[in-house]
Amino acid sequence: MNDANFKIEGMHCEGCAQTIKALLGAEPGVQRAAVWFQAREAQVRFDPKAIDDAHLAAAIERAGYKVVIAAP
Numbered sequence: 001m002n003d004a005n006f007k008i009e010g011m012h013c014e015g016c017a018q019t020i021k022a023l024l025g026a027e028p029g030v031q032r033a034a035v036w037f038q039a040r041e042a043q044v045r046f047d048p049k050a051i052d053d054a055h056l057a058a059a060i061e062r063a064g065y066k067v068v069i070a071a072p
């Protein structure tokens with residue numbers, strides 16, 4: 001399993017964080033997703049054979065948020 005950390009811009013409330021958590025959790029290969037509204041961060045544990053950082057970021061951006069990939 002790999003872990004990816006993202007900085008996310010555009011969250012307005014805890015509901016946004018829950019939305020992002022749910023959509024990350026629905027991606028193939030994602031074992032666990034956590035999103036912190038206050039910190040503007042997400043941490044995702046995923047199977048690198050099923051998905052990668054770029055696809056996770058794209059899923060977040062499809063929902064209308066902006067992603068900055070943080071240090072691994």
Ligand SMILES: [Cu+2]
Pocket residue numbers: 011012013014015016017
């Ligand atoms: Cu919100």
